[in-house]
Amino acid sequence: MKRFSVSILFALILSCVMASEHTFKSPDGLLSVTISDNEGRLSYQVYKAGGLYLEPSPLGLVTDLADLSQGLTIKSCNTKSIEESYQLKTIKQSHVHYAATEAVCTIEKNQQHVMDITFRVSDNDVAFRYTVYPKKDSRVCVVKDETSGFVLPEGTTTFLCPQAKPMTGFARTAPSYETSYALDEPTGKNGWGAGYTFPCLFRTADTGWVLICETGTDGGYVGCRLQNQNQGAYKIGFPQPEEMNGIGSTTPVLSLPASTPWRTITIGTSLKEIVETTVPWDLVQSKYAASKDYTYGKGTWSWIIKMDASCNFDEQKRYIDFAAAMGYRSVLIDALWDVQIGYPKMEELARYGKSKGVGIFLWYNSNGTWNDAPQSPIGKMDRLAARRKEMAWMQRTGILGIKVDFFGGDKQPMMQLYEDILTDANDFGLQVIFHGCTLPRGWERMYPNYVASEAVLASENLHFGQGACDNEALNGCIHPFIRNTVGSMDFGGSTLNKHYSSDNKRGTVRRTSDVYALATAVLFQSSVQHFAMAPNNLDDAPAWAIDFMKEVPTTWDEVRFLDGYPGKYVIFARRSGDKWFIAGINAEKEPLKTKLTLPMFDAKYALTVYSDDPALNGSVKTVKLNKKQQISIVIPQNGGVVIK
Numbered sequence: 001m002k003r004f005s006v007s008i009l010f011a012l013i014l015s016c017v018m019a020s021e022h023t024f025k026s027p028d029g030l031l032s033v034t035i036s037d038n039e040g041r042l043s044y045q046v047y048k049a050g051g052l053y054l055e056p057s058p059l060g061l062v063t064d065l066a067d068l069s070q071g072l073t074i075k076s077c078n079t080k081s082i083e084e085s086y087q088l089k090t091i092k093q094s095h096v097h098y099a100a101t102e103a104v105c106t107i108e109k110n111q112q113h114v115m116d117i118t119f120r121v122s123d124n125d126v127a128f129r130y131t132v133y134p135k136k137d138s139r140v141c142v143v144k145d146e147t148s149g150f151v152l153p154e155g156t157t158t159f160l161c162p163q164a165k166p167m168t169g170f171a172r173t174a175p176s177y178e179t180s181y182a183l184d185e186p187t188g189k190n191g192w193g194a195g196y197t198f199p200c201l202f203r204t205a206d207t208g209w210v211l212i213c214e215t216g217t218d219g220g221y222v223g224c225r226l227q228n229q230n231q232g233a234y235k236i237g238f239p240q241p242e243e244m245n246g247i248g249s250t251t252p253v254l255s256l257p258a259s260t261p262w263r264t265i266t267i268g269t270s271l272k273e274i275v276e277t278t279v280p281w282d283l284v285q286s287k288y289a290a291s292k293d294y295t296y297g298k299g300t301w302s303w304i305i306k307m308d309a310s311c312n313f314d315e316q317k318r319y320i321d322f323a324a325a326m327g328y329r330s331v332l333i334d335a336l337w338d339v340q341i342g343y344p345k346m347e348e349l350a351r352y353g354k355s356k357g358v359g360i361f362l363w364y365n366s367n368g369t370w371n372d373a374p375q376s377p378i379g380k381m382d383r384l385a386a387r388r389k390e391m392a393w394m395q396r397t398g399i400l401g402i403k404v405d406f407f408g409g410d411k412q413p414m415m416q417l418y419e420d421i422l423t424d425a426n427d428f429g430l431q432v433i434f435h436g437c438t439l440p441r442g443w444e445r446m447y448p449n450y451v452a453s454e455a456v457l458a459s460e461n462l463h464f465g466q467g468a469c470d471n472e473a474l475n476g477c478i479h480p481f482i483r484n485t486v487g488s489m490d491f492g493g494s495t496l497n498k499h500y501s502s503d504n505k506r507g508t509v510r511r512t513s514d515v516y517a518l519a520t521a522v523l524f525q526s527s528v529q530h531f532a533m534a535p536n537n538l539d540d541a542p543a544w545a546i547d548f549m550k551e552v553p554t555t556w557d558e559v560r561f562l563d564g565y566p567g568k569y570v571i572f573a574r575r576s577g578d579k580w581f582i583a584g585i586n587a588e589k590e591p592l593k594t595k596l597t598l599p600m601f602d603a604k605y606a607l608t609v610y611s612d613d614p615a616l617n618g619s620v621k622t623v624k625l626n627k628k629q630q631i632s633i634v635i636p637q638n639g640g641v642v643i644k
């Protein structure tokens with residue numbers, strides 16, 4: 001027995017000695033990743049400034065050709081510096097300089113090269129992906145499982161959105177990625193049993209913040225989620241079998257050689273690094289050239305206030321007039337326009353809009369056979385010939401873009417449909433918004449005509465339930481830190497109505513202030529914004545609010561995190577050209593009282609400040625910064641502040 005124990009100890013020591021370990025550091029040297037092949041299993045861990053953010057976490061794939069999760073060795077890791085600058089008008093920062101250390105690790109099994117793992121380590125982000133090669137005559141493979149994991153330190157709390165069960169909810173359209181977040185909960189749960197929708201935010205007990213997501217997903221893979229395995233251990237999860245009404249496999253098929261999407265990990269000692277990251281776009285490239293010079297801007301949208309009945313000729317003409325009065329670029333005409341307006345009258349509306357300088361976005365149902373959503377136009381987007389015929393009509397008519405709704409999940413055929421819609425739309429010069437859909441994964445850069453996706457508990461819920469209105473500020477203080485930080489968000493908010501109804505007297509009651517509405521127009525980022533405003537607001541909303549909503553930009557050159565905590569309060573600064581906008585909202589019961597230092601403003605300048613009193617009555621005044629470039633603000637619950 002003693003000899004057996006000694007031999008086991010010797011074997012363990014030998015295995016540790018034999019293990020290969022490689023460390024790569026960010027350009028500033030503060031963020032590091034160490035990859036190891038101890039006992040034939042690959043793992044990695046992440047440190048920043050000496051603090052542990054991810055404990056040893058598994059790497060690997062299981063394919064139908066080979067199990068690439070065990071029996072592996074790291075043959076070598078070749079590193080180089082990556083440096084690139086790019087411009088992108090449709091994200092949070094228009095000019096990006098990206099610098100990172102790239103390490104390509106050659107992985108062997110039985111002394112045969114079986115795959116590469118590529119790591120990118122920038123100052124605040126870690127990303128990795130797998131590249132798989134042909135095996136003898138086999139040039140395709142099925143990825144049966146991805147063992148990529150993320151093991152958070154003990155004491156971590158979570159800010160997560162549970163993945164919904166497929167084929168549930170309205171007309172069996174779930175998952176539509178519109179569930180409520182659970183905030184500051186301990187690790188160890190698995191949502192409602194199916195894990196969590198990306199992105200996933202964690203607060204580590206001693207070090208800071210971790211945001212986990214993915215980017216670069218297209219029709220060549222599946223969209224993924226995060227599943228809890230045990231306490232702080234999470235792994236990549238593939239789609240659920242019931243998605244798309246059971247059509248298609250849950251596993252991706254690759255044509256070899258092929259690379260998987262990037263797994264991204266943003267590391268922050270504060271929320272500043274989380275909010276300001278550009279990693280979703282740093283790692284991808286455009287898949288095709290823009291067919292035209294796409295433009296962006298504000299718009300109006302009748303459906304959110306007046307629902308299906310408003311999608312008629314006279315009301316949409318009225319909204320075109322409203323958009324023209326606001327100086328807006330477009331109107332979004334929602335479901336049932338094909339039967340309540342018709343194609344000939346839509347052509348007339350398009351001509352009328354053109355005469356007013358206002359373009360049109362048209363709503364479409366994505367549906368083929370994956371849910372029961374009945375709204376039309378239907379059967380136009382899921383098939384190639386019908387889609388291109390419809391898009392040719394839109395191009396002739398002068399339509400600006402489309403909003404496509406009610407997608408069926410994250411299986412590979414559905415991811416291919418997203419890509420096909422975008423690619424065809426670009427051929428006809430159309431911009432694309434997705435709704436009832438999955439998260440964008442670097443798509444602003446990959447697809448030049450892509451605008452935004454919903455993938456969030458968005459504004460229609462404010463119409464449908466008072467509970468959503470009661471929690472509007474709480475949710476508004478979540479999205480800028482999580483969902484919106486990784487991709488453009490089609491929220492459709494910023495209403496100035498008191499009620500979500502045609503007469504502004506009945507229906508659900510807005511709990512937030514007019515200044516809150518102005519602030520979220522800055523906080524929520526999308527290059528095309530269809531606001532939930534109505535023509536009556538020209539008469540019943542404060543003139544200062546209308547004037548602000550006329551001038552607020554929808555494209556931004558820079559974002560800065562100033563203060564906040566998910567679900568409690570948020571204060572950002574955004575710059576468009578040489579103009580800065582500071583915006584904040586508060587969901588806490590107690591008023592938020594703080595002093596902001598604003599170095600972007602000269603102390604001698606007079607600032608315009610929109611603020612609320614305790615009763616949420618808004619006003620606008622002129623204030624000068626003190627010599628320290630500071631200003632004191634107070635934001636009541638459900639209120640806001642804007643400084644410009």
